[in-house]
Amino acid sequence: MENRLRTLPSDPVRLEGQRVLLREWDEEDIPALIGIYDDPEIDRWTPVPSPFDRDAAREYLRKAREGRAEGRRVQLAVTTDGVEPKGEVLLFQDELDDRDVELAYGIGAGFRRQGLAAEAVVIATEYAMSHLGARRVLLRIDVANVPSAAVAASSGFQLTADEPIERKAKGRRVLLRTWCRHS
DSSP states (O other): OOOOOTTOOSSOOEEEOSSOEEEEOOGGGHHHHHHHHSSHHHHHHSOOOSSOOHHHHHHHHHHHHHHHHTTSEEEEEEESSSSSOOEEEEEEEOSSOTTEEEEEEEEOGGGTTSSHHHHHHHHHHHHHHHHSOOSEEEEEEETTOHHHHHHHHHTTOEEOOSOOEEEEETTEEEEEEEEEEEO
16 A cells, blocks of 8 residues: 555645745755755755756655645745755655654755754644644654654654664664654
8 A cells, every 4th residue: 555645745845933934845946956956964964866966856856746636745945934945844644654744854954953944844744734634743864864863753752662673774773763742
């Protein structure tokens, strides 16, 4: 059975907070996407290919659109003005329990330590609970990723007692701890 977000709307998703506006990606975002993802820290913590060039960005957008069309995920650019992407937040059905939605996020190097990730996570979490019917929203964070754990904590997530989940990424074993917010 395919994991599908239960109530993903057909209209483009656009979510606003106090300082952050989340919107779906478009072709004009390719240069910004490269700037965000062609970064050693993004490479270190995510499965995104490195180097992340124009071809990788086009493929990334193609897969994002495909996942969106199939109802499996929605990937949103993190902006402060509705135009310039400074990062991304992804929402997708949890693979272990389809009542849960998992989030992932990344912020470009020049925009970190400004609270953008935390606000984007809060906005996406509220959307997942109120519009996608999520019982819980989960973050799966590498045990060594201290900055991402700080974002989770500042966004109201709590570390669970669940055993770390092992995933393979870029030929290496990754242990992910689960953080959770309940509806």
